[in-house]
Amino acid sequence: MALPGPLPTQRTRQREATRRRLIEAGLRVVADGGFAGASTAAIARATGKAHGTVFVHFPTRDALVAELVAEVGRTMSAQLAAAASGEPSLGAVLEAHLAALAAHEAVYARVLAEASTLPQAARAQVLALQSGIAFRLRAAWSRERARGAVRDLDPVALGNMWIALTNHYLMNRDLFAPGGSVITKCGAALATQFLDLVRT
Amino acid sequence: MGTELCRSCGSCGFPMRNPDDFAGGDPDAAYCSTCADASGALRPFDVVLQANAEYLVREQGIDLRAARSMANALLASMPAWQERR
Numbered sequence: 001m002a003l004p005g006p007l008p009t010q011r012t013r014q015r016e017a018t019r020r021r022l023i024e025a026g027l028r029v030v031a032d033g034g035f036a037g038a039s040t041a042a043i044a045r046a047t048g049k050a051h052g053t054v055f056v057h058f059p060t061r062d063a064l065v066a067e068l069v070a071e072v073g074r075t076m077s078a079q080l081a082a083a084a085s086g087e088p089s090l091g092a093v094l095e096a097h098l099a100a101l102a103a104h105e106a107v108y109a110r111v112l113a114e115a116s117t118l119p120q121a122a123r124a125q126v127l128a129l130q131s132g133i134a135f136r137l138r139a140a141w142s143r144e145r146a147r148g149a150v151r152d153l154d155p156v157a158l159g160n161m162w163i164a165l166t167n168h169y170l171m172n173r174d175l176f177a178p179g180g181s182v183i184t185k186c187g188a189a190l191a192t193q194f195l196d197l198v199r200t
Numbered sequence: 201m202g203t204e205l206c207r208s209c210g211s212c213g214f215p216m217r218n219p220d221d222f223a224g225g226d227p228d229a230a231y232c233s234t235c236a237d238a239s240g241a242l243r244p245f246d247v248v249l250q251a252n253a254e255y256l257v258r259e260q261g262i263d264l265r266a267a268r269s270m271a272n273a274l275l276a277s278m279p280a281w282q283e284r285r
Binding site: 066070073074077078080081082085120121123124125127128130131132134135138156157159160163 | 206208212213214215217218255256258259260261262269270271273274276277
């Protein structure tokens, strides 16, 4: 068993708390105005800290942006893994993914809409998250295929179709669910329609 | 169904929840079973890069060269590979 490490000093705790505040403020700023509006000055203002504080924790704006996307990716991946642990059905994987999307909808929709302008590390985080979803869909589909419950499909297409479907709704959430959550409004129907296409 | 959030691999970020997700099946391992060997030791960077790129290709069908570039960017942001930056 690993021995506990040294207790963090007050200074270390304060430093970590400031870093957390910057990340949380950054996510709020991105949710409200997208990455284009998420300057380091705007994020510093949202925390009430001096502009220079941002650069104590993140050497560049790209590093901060990459960390914001990584934070969303880590949380969503962990939520998906927790909710779809064991040997979940295809429907349970879709439900877990929708729950993770709903929890981060505003920021994740911005990530998708602005993906091509984000630092490569941030794009890689999105791709890794999507691969995690595809991986869990493939595993669930394989189990149901063994029982003859789903169609014989290209598993890459299976994952990409679901990702494309949810991304389309997220990127146009202002049209599908003006002023509200598109996942809350449309998610269950999307899952039902997708399962209808896949099941025998 | 548990909803407690799990740890992620310090090399690639893969969420580790089931015993076989962890290197050597050890739930105290810092890395996943793809990025580290059975003793928990991190595999060489090139091996981890290739495995992660192949995972991206296998799950999403993207071009291998693009996948290697993305995997490289992903790994560079992870704690295990900070010294390589």
